[in-house]
Each structure stands twice: as C-alpha cells, then as structure tokens.
Amino acid sequence: MKRILTSERRRVLPSDGQVLSTEEVASRRLLFGTNLIVETPPGGLRALLGNTIRDPMLWFLLGTSIIFWFIGERTESLVLLAALVPFFGMDAFLHRRTQASTAGLNSQLAAQATVLRQSGRQVVDTQELVPGDLVEVAAGEPFPADGLLLDVSSLQVDESALTGEAYPVRKSSAPTLPADDSDETISDHFWGFAGTRILSGTAKLRVVFTGRETLYGEIVQTALGGRQERTPLQRAVARLVSTLLLAALAFCFLMAAVRLYQGHGWLDALVSALTLAVAALPEEFPVVLTFFLGVGVYRLAKRHALIxxxxxxxxxxxxxxxxxxxxxxLTEGRLKLAHCYPAEGMDERQLLATASAASHERSGDPMDDAILEAGPVARDRVVARFPFTEDRKRETCILSHDGGAYVAVKGAPETVLALCDHGTGEADGWLELTRRLAGEGHKVIACARRDGFPGEESSVEPDSHFRFQGLLAFEDPARVGVADAISQCRNARIKVIMVTGDHPETARAVAAEIGLGDPVPRVITGDDLMIRLAQPDGNDALVVDVVARAVPAQKLALVNDLRRRGEIVAVTGDGVNDVPALQASDVGIAMGERGTRSAREVASIVLMDDNFRTIVGAIAEGRQLFSNLQLSFQYLLMIHIPLVLTAALIPLMGYPILYLPIHIVWLEMIIHPTALLVFQALPEADILNRLPPKGRLRFFSRAQVWSIVLTGAWVTVLVYWSYERSLEQDVEHARAMALAALVFSGAAMTVVLSRLNGIWARLVPLMALLSVILLVQVPGLAGLLHLRPLHGEDWLIALIGAAVACLPLIVERRIGRLAIADRRSATGFGKVSR
Incomplete structure (x- = not known):
C-alpha cells in the first residue's frame, strides 16, 4: 500500500521540525476543512422541517384548514391546525430514531491529539488538525490523520483496520524528500494512517491528509454512499405507489364530478375529493420500507456489521x-503458544525461560505477548538488546545475572540454528520438524542461549557458540462462541464451508474444534474442488465442509457453482485476493479489523469485529426484518382496503360523506405509528430456523394474499353496513358507528399480527381503542369531530364484527406456521443443494 504525495500537497508541508503558526492553521482549515471523517447526521429543527414538509398529510391539513377558514368554518379550521402538533411530534420521534446508524463511525478515530505549534505543545480535538500539523503519538494511541512519520522510536503499528494484516507492522522515519516539486510515491513503511494504532514505540506525525481524504475516510464515505442504493424491493414498492397514486387521482376527479352532478355543491365535491385523495394516497409504503431498512442498518450496526x-x-x-x-x-486472528519442543537435556520450563528472556517485556508484538503469557517474565537486568530486523531475522538480548551475563536469542529456526554448535545431522532434524509444523499452519521460532558472556562487551551482537534450546510453535485459536454459531447454522439449514489457504490438516483441526462437519469434517483441497466441479455429477460433488489450499480462482469457482445451483451465498474475505469472490456473491462480507480497502469497497457488509457469530446474528436480523416488513405491509393493505373503498363508494352511491378531513387525520395518526412502530420491533425466538423461500422472492405467500383480500373485504362490508344501518338516526351517529367498526377492526388486526409481542404492540392498539371511545362517547369531543355517542349495542356490533373480520387472518397465521414446520421437516440435513 502506497500513497502519492502530490506536488500541491508537498508545498503546504513545512520543513522537518518546523511547526505551524495560528494564522497558518486558520488558513489551512478554510482550505482543507475540518478533520472529520463522518459528518454528524443533521438532527436539528432544519432537518426535522425538511423531512416533515415532504409529508403530504401536512399539506392536506394546511390546505383544508385554509378552505374551511375562508368559508367561515373557523372551529373546523382550528381543529385541523391543532392536528399538526401530534404529526410534528411523531415526525420528530421517528426522525430521531433514524439518525443512529452512523453515529458510531467516528469512534474508530482518536478523539484528541497532542500537536506542536508555534503557540506551544497543546492537546486539541482531532477535528482541529490541518495538513502540515506536527503531532506526537505514543504507544496505545491511534493516529488522528494520515501523515508522514518523523522521529520514530521502535515503532510497531496495528494496521489491521486497513490492510487485513493481523501482525504488527514496523515503521521507520520518512526520508527527506527531494527539493523538486514533482509527485512522490511513498511506501506505507513511512506513513501513519488514521484509524490505525501504535502498539509500541513513539513517533511524530506530519499530517498530510485529513478527514475524507484519509484512507479510513474514503472507506467510510464509500460505505455511506453505497447504502443509498435502491433495492429490488424498493423499486417494486415505488412502482406500486405510482400505480396507486394514478388510480387515486383518477378516482378523485371522478368523485368530484359525481358529487357535483348529484347537486352537492363545489365545497362538498372538493372536500370529498381531497378526503379520498389522502385516504388513498399510499405514502405509508415507501415510508415504512425506508424506515425498516434504516432500522435494519441500525440493528446490524449494533451487531458490529456496517451495511x-x-x-x-x-x-x-x-x-x-x-x-x-x-x-x-472462525479463529481469533492472534497467536497462541500451542506446542513446545525442547532440545535434548532441556525441559519446557527452560525453553520458555529463554524465550521470555529474549522477549523480556511486552512490546505489543503478538508473539512476545504469547510467550510472556505462557512463561515467566525475565527479571534479570538488560545489558544490551538487538531488536528483530528483516535482514537478521532474530532478536537478541544480553542480560546480567548473579554478577555474570548470558545471551538469549529467538528467531527464524534456520537463523538461530546457524548460531549454535550442533552434532552431525541435528540441525537437519530440527529443520525437518520446522517444515512439518509450518506445513500444518503453525508459526515456528527457535530459541538458543549462551552462558558466561562478558556483559561489558555488549556493543556487538554475539553470533556464535550458542546452545540450542528448542522450538516453539504458535497457532491461531478458534474464536469463543463460533462452535455455537456453527451449530445454529446447522439447525437453520445454512451450509457453512471453510475456504482457506492453510494446510489441510490445520484446517481439519480447526473445523473439528468448532464442530464443522457431521460427524467429522469433510476436507478437500482447492485442486480436488476444481476436479469435482468439472464432473457432470451434481450434488455429491460439493458435499464438503472445508476447502484447503484454496486460491482465489478456486474460491470464485465455488461461489459461482453454488449460485448456479440456486443457493444464496454469503462470502467472507479480507484481502485483495478475495475481491472476485466477494463481487460474485449475493452477500459479500469484508473484515473491518483486518480487511483491506479493496475488500471493503466491493463487499456489501463490513464486520467491525471480524467474528463469525456476527454473520449468524446478521442473518437472523435479516430474516426478522423481512418478516416484520411483511406484517407491516399486510396491516397497511388490510386497513386501507376498507378505508379507500368506503371513502369512495359511499359518496358515489349518493350518501353523505363518511369521512371528513379531521376523521382522516385521526385515522392516519393511528395507522402511521402502528405500521412504523408495532411491527419493526417484533422479535421471534426461532426466526433463524425459519427457512427463506427458494427461487424468486415473493413478498406475500398465497395464504397471506387471501387473508388480506378476505379481511379487507369483510371490514369493508362491516363499515358500510354499520354506516348504512345507523343513517336511520342521523349522519353523525352513522359516522361514529362506521369509525368505531374500522378502528376496532384495525386494533384486532394489530393484535393478531403482533400477538401483543412488545411494548408498542400493546400500547398502540390500546391507545387506538381509547381514542375512539373518548372521541365518540365524550359529547364535547364528539361534537368537534361531527360525531354522536353510540349505544351499547353499537359497541357490541363493532367488537363482534372486528373479531369475525380477523378469522381469515388467524387461519392464515396458523397455516403459515404449519407450512414452515412441514418445509423444515422435509428439508435435507447438511446438503449443499436442497
């Protein structure tokens, strides 16, 4: 990974050691902006107003209020204006909930930084840094921006967030740049990157790129930009809304014409058309879909999955x-001491003591940490230390002990063995063991010791007369909880295939440890996989659990073949070599802690904790979201069918208008929170075990379609009959009766669909029932809404009618549960193609 330092950016960088003045900082902030990776989502009054003015209900309320004011109906006008208050409150509540999905992205960066300026050494917020600033960064601190490293001291950096490398990266001070103004390509060996963290050592950072220009900033902006892509479901809903909107407009013009023809006057015709337009306007569908997708993004982010x-x-x-x-x-991505092989005459304790002496103290190096966790920390005084370098491939430490000194060394086995005195063939035996362990995926080092070394002569690293102590083999342990996640996948009929470049035996051991395979892991190599894929034989060719020694082309071939067989495939990857498979998959999942920038750019999910359990949790969350979205849309269709049909048919049949504008406002204040709040929070304990539909995605099953049609039709008949029956008394009593029947039916639908699961599922239907009782039975409130209190038998009819209306829905829910159970029992266990 290299970055180009352009001639324009070079000209704003001070010379080595120089710092910026207050005036320079101010001018550069105007030029380059603040060092802010993610803009905080707008959450103030302006953003709220911007969202609210796009709500057609707002313009309906204002428009009809103005009409009633000018024709002298001042009370009606004021009631409609007062209805704006709860609408603004509901919009504010929902707007606040949608801001949470990106709130934590800036947490990957440093909050404050120590900067050197002409005014002195000071601690500032990182967003105040500008290109050219000189920043001091110590061990344990993240870099606050991208910049060139100066005055480096024993610097090791964790760059897993950008490069995917699990091991520390050693850094050096950047060389002095030539005096010309040409562009310069500078190796990442001399860069410090925002979002990466110093493990050991210290450095000064000459800030070059800030904010969105940093590598981390580019990744985050790509993530935020990609999330705005319209999905197939969004496009389908948009087409549905367009169709319904055109139909609603045509119906409104017909309504106005018919009412004028019937002699009701232009005001009646206008109010009838406006009321029908708002009742028929399908604005809830895109709002619910957008809100639910936002909820999904937020909940997956809480599970450490960035969408x-x-x-x-x-x-x-x-x-x-x-x-x-x-x-x-599947593993922790860290080193753990797995095996000790002491030399003849040595034991494990002595071998670990030598390794600990060579490491001496925790430096942030994963291998040193693993050694010091397994063995005692050396207490002897360090006389001299020769750190590990790529050319020497060893680390040497001279220590003082009981008036004398000894030397401990650890490093690459071939290097350490060359320092030791051996018998004939002894070194070859240790090298053969090293090759075998390395072939099984272990990281192997050798240790040696030299006693009686004169401590005063420590300026030159000793390179002979060592006694070989033995080998240490390290491995990457399985993550805690992965075995349970694999078991959950097996129960949910989700096939898991480990694809790795490791040795087959290493992969087999890890697979067996985490329970992958039943009863034992079925392991093949990448070459064997290609042979099987070339065979005409179908399903049996891919009944595998582990593909070892796999190269990118083989991983891509596996993904393509699985998709060809009808599988919905998720692929995890962290490097550039994983990009083809990530692109080809249905769901590409990049590692956030270790993943490279290339992998992140093509992936659709970034795991911020690199944990397989997060993938399983994300699948469960996705299934729950789709199920909840189905319920919400089901409710919207079942409540809108009777609302629109009765709003249109009753006036067209010559009866007085059923719904006045204030009634539509009241109903929408029940429908909106029900669709948005009740169903988005519904949990299901066994949602992961619910098998998704195979083949082309159908939003509703046939049983659900029939329940929607039958329930909507019955409620339409109930509302019409209630209205027509009560007209014998007066129109206000008839409206109250029809509204009571509709609200009771909507509450009953909500109870059946939600099963009262969650606080909103209990609170919203209760509030709906209380509202109809108060607004109908309290004479003062009923008068404002042009209603009249009902009799006991009226309430009984509304209650019984609502219960009967939900019978198709109850039957459909029962059939759906039986169908899910039957499909699970008929599904083969552990097969790749089902």
Whole structure:
C-alpha cells in the first residue's frame, strides 16, 4: 500500500521540525476543512422541517384548514391546525430514531491529539488538525490523520483496520524528500494512517491528509454512499405507489364530478375529493420500507456489521450457504503458544525461560505477548538488546545475572540454528520438524542461549557458540462462541464451508474444534474442488465442509457453482485476493479489523469485529426484518382496503360523506405509528430456523394474499353496513358507528399480527381503542369531530364484527406456521443443494 504525495500537497508541508503558526492553521482549515471523517447526521429543527414538509398529510391539513377558514368554518379550521402538533411530534420521534446508524463511525478515530505549534505543545480535538500539523503519538494511541512519520522510536503499528494484516507492522522515519516539486510515491513503511494504532514505540506525525481524504475516510464515505442504493424491493414498492397514486387521482376527479352532478355543491365535491385523495394516497409504503431498512442498518450496526448497500438488508436473511475464511473469522486472528519442543537435556520450563528472556517485556508484538503469557517474565537486568530486523531475522538480548551475563536469542529456526554448535545431522532434524509444523499452519521460532558472556562487551551482537534450546510453535485459536454459531447454522439449514489457504490438516483441526462437519469434517483441497466441479455429477460433488489450499480462482469457482445451483451465498474475505469472490456473491462480507480497502469497497457488509457469530446474528436480523416488513405491509393493505373503498363508494352511491378531513387525520395518526412502530420491533425466538423461500422472492405467500383480500373485504362490508344501518338516526351517529367498526377492526388486526409481542404492540392498539371511545362517547369531543355517542349495542356490533373480520387472518397465521414446520421437516440435513 502506497500513497502519492502530490506536488500541491508537498508545498503546504513545512520543513522537518518546523511547526505551524495560528494564522497558518486558520488558513489551512478554510482550505482543507475540518478533520472529520463522518459528518454528524443533521438532527436539528432544519432537518426535522425538511423531512416533515415532504409529508403530504401536512399539506392536506394546511390546505383544508385554509378552505374551511375562508368559508367561515373557523372551529373546523382550528381543529385541523391543532392536528399538526401530534404529526410534528411523531415526525420528530421517528426522525430521531433514524439518525443512529452512523453515529458510531467516528469512534474508530482518536478523539484528541497532542500537536506542536508555534503557540506551544497543546492537546486539541482531532477535528482541529490541518495538513502540515506536527503531532506526537505514543504507544496505545491511534493516529488522528494520515501523515508522514518523523522521529520514530521502535515503532510497531496495528494496521489491521486497513490492510487485513493481523501482525504488527514496523515503521521507520520518512526520508527527506527531494527539493523538486514533482509527485512522490511513498511506501506505507513511512506513513501513519488514521484509524490505525501504535502498539509500541513513539513517533511524530506530519499530517498530510485529513478527514475524507484519509484512507479510513474514503472507506467510510464509500460505505455511506453505497447504502443509498435502491433495492429490488424498493423499486417494486415505488412502482406500486405510482400505480396507486394514478388510480387515486383518477378516482378523485371522478368523485368530484359525481358529487357535483348529484347537486352537492363545489365545497362538498372538493372536500370529498381531497378526503379520498389522502385516504388513498399510499405514502405509508415507501415510508415504512425506508424506515425498516434504516432500522435494519441500525440493528446490524449494533451487531458490529456496517451495511454498505441496502440490498444486503433484503438478501442477508435469505442466505443459505456461507463460504467463510478461517483466520480472524472462525479463529481469533492472534497467536497462541500451542506446542513446545525442547532440545535434548532441556525441559519446557527452560525453553520458555529463554524465550521470555529474549522477549523480556511486552512490546505489543503478538508473539512476545504469547510467550510472556505462557512463561515467566525475565527479571534479570538488560545489558544490551538487538531488536528483530528483516535482514537478521532474530532478536537478541544480553542480560546480567548473579554478577555474570548470558545471551538469549529467538528467531527464524534456520537463523538461530546457524548460531549454535550442533552434532552431525541435528540441525537437519530440527529443520525437518520446522517444515512439518509450518506445513500444518503453525508459526515456528527457535530459541538458543549462551552462558558466561562478558556483559561489558555488549556493543556487538554475539553470533556464535550458542546452545540450542528448542522450538516453539504458535497457532491461531478458534474464536469463543463460533462452535455455537456453527451449530445454529446447522439447525437453520445454512451450509457453512471453510475456504482457506492453510494446510489441510490445520484446517481439519480447526473445523473439528468448532464442530464443522457431521460427524467429522469433510476436507478437500482447492485442486480436488476444481476436479469435482468439472464432473457432470451434481450434488455429491460439493458435499464438503472445508476447502484447503484454496486460491482465489478456486474460491470464485465455488461461489459461482453454488449460485448456479440456486443457493444464496454469503462470502467472507479480507484481502485483495478475495475481491472476485466477494463481487460474485449475493452477500459479500469484508473484515473491518483486518480487511483491506479493496475488500471493503466491493463487499456489501463490513464486520467491525471480524467474528463469525456476527454473520449468524446478521442473518437472523435479516430474516426478522423481512418478516416484520411483511406484517407491516399486510396491516397497511388490510386497513386501507376498507378505508379507500368506503371513502369512495359511499359518496358515489349518493350518501353523505363518511369521512371528513379531521376523521382522516385521526385515522392516519393511528395507522402511521402502528405500521412504523408495532411491527419493526417484533422479535421471534426461532426466526433463524425459519427457512427463506427458494427461487424468486415473493413478498406475500398465497395464504397471506387471501387473508388480506378476505379481511379487507369483510371490514369493508362491516363499515358500510354499520354506516348504512345507523343513517336511520342521523349522519353523525352513522359516522361514529362506521369509525368505531374500522378502528376496532384495525386494533384486532394489530393484535393478531403482533400477538401483543412488545411494548408498542400493546400500547398502540390500546391507545387506538381509547381514542375512539373518548372521541365518540365524550359529547364535547364528539361534537368537534361531527360525531354522536353510540349505544351499547353499537359497541357490541363493532367488537363482534372486528373479531369475525380477523378469522381469515388467524387461519392464515396458523397455516403459515404449519407450512414452515412441514418445509423444515422435509428439508435435507447438511446438503449443499436442497
């Protein structure tokens, strides 16, 4: 990874050691902006107003209020204006909930930085840094921006957030740049990157790029931009809304014409048309979809999964196969001492003591940390130390002990063995063991010791007369909880295939440890995979659990074949070599802690914790989101069918208008929170075990379609009959009766669909029932809404009618649960193609 330092940016960088003045800082902030990776989502009054003015209900209320004011109906006008208050409150509440999905992105960066300026050394907020600033960064601190490293001292950096490398990266001071103004390509060896963290040592950073110009900033902006992509479901809903909107407009013009023809006057015709327009306007569907997708993004972010493309919120719940890499996803991505092989005459304690002496103290190096966790920390005084370098491939430490000194060394086995005195063939035996351990995926080092070394002569590193102590083999342990996640996938009929470049035996051991395979892991190599894929034989060719020694082309071939067989495939990856498979998959999942920038750019999900359990949780969240969205749309259709049909048919049949504008406002204040709040929070304990539909995605099953039609039709008949029956008394009593029947039916639908699961599922229907009782039975309130209190038998009819209306829905829910159980029992266990 290299960055180009352009001639324009070079001209704003001070010379080595120089710092910026207050005036220079101010001018550069105007030129380059603040060092802010993610703009805080607008949450003030302006953003709220911007969202609210796009709500057609606002313009309906204002328009009809103005009409009633000018014709002298001042009370009606004021009531409509007062209805704006709860609408603004509901918009503010929902707007606040949608801001949370990106709130934590800036947390990956430093909050404050120590900067050197002409005014002195000071601690400032990182967003105040500008290109040219000189920043001091110590061990444990993240870099606050991208910049060139100066005055480096024993610097090791964790760059896993950008490069995918699990091991520390050693850094050096940047060389003095030539005096010309040409562009300069500078190796990442001399860069410090925002979002990466110093493990050991210190450095000064000459800030070059800030904010969105940093590598981390580019990744985040790509993520935020990708999330705005319209999904197939969004496009389908948009087409539905357009169709319904055109139909509603045509109906409104017909309504106005018919009412004028019937002799009701232009005001009646206008109010009838406006009321029908608002009742028929399908604005809830895109609002609910957008809100639910936002909820999905937010909840997946809470599970440490950053969504880059909205389509993944739909696809993740339908995943049937996961092709997962091993390191850092199924395993911890860190070194742990697994095996000790002491030399003859040595024991494990002595071997670890030598390794600990060579490491001496925790430096942030994962291998040193693993050694010091396994063995005692050396207490002897360090006389001299020769750190590890790529050319020497060893680390040497001279220590004082009981008036004398000794030397401890650890490093590459071939290097350490060359320092030691051996018998004939002894070195070859140790090198053969090293090759075998390395072939099984272990990281192997050798240790040696030299006693009686004169401590005063420590300026030159000793390179002979060592006694070989033995080998240490390290491995990457399985993550805690991965075995449970694999078991959950097996129960949910999600096939998991480990695809790794490791040795087959290493992969087999990890697979067996995490329970991958039943009863034992079925392991093949990448070459064997290609042979099987070339065979005409179908399903049996891919009944595998582990593909070892796999190269990118083989991983891509596996993904393409699985998709050809109808699988919805999720692929995990962290490097440039994983990009083809990530692009080809239905759901590409990049590692956030270790993943490279290339992998993140093509992936649709970025895991911020690199944990396989997060993938399983994301699948469950996706299935839950789709199920809840179905319920919300089901409710909207069942409540809008009788609302629109009765709003249109009753006036067209010559009866007085059923719904006045204030009634539509009241009903929408029940419908909106029900659709948005009740169903988005519904949990289901066994949602992961609910198999997604195979083949082309159908939003509703046939049983659901029939329940929507039958329930909507029955409620339409109930509302019409209630209205027509009560007209014998007066129109205000008839309206109250019809509204009571509709609100009771809507509450009953909500109870059946939600099963009262969650606080909103209990609170919203209760508030709806209380509102109809108060607004109908309290004479003062009923008068404002042009209603009249009902009799006991009226309430009984509304209650019984609502209960009967939900019978098709109850039957459909029962049929749906039986169908899910039957489909699960008929599904083969552990097969790749089902």
């Amino acid at each position: 880059r493309r909205a389509v993944v919120v739909e696809n993740i719940g339908r995943v049937t196969t996961i092709c997962s890499d091993k390191t850092g996803t």
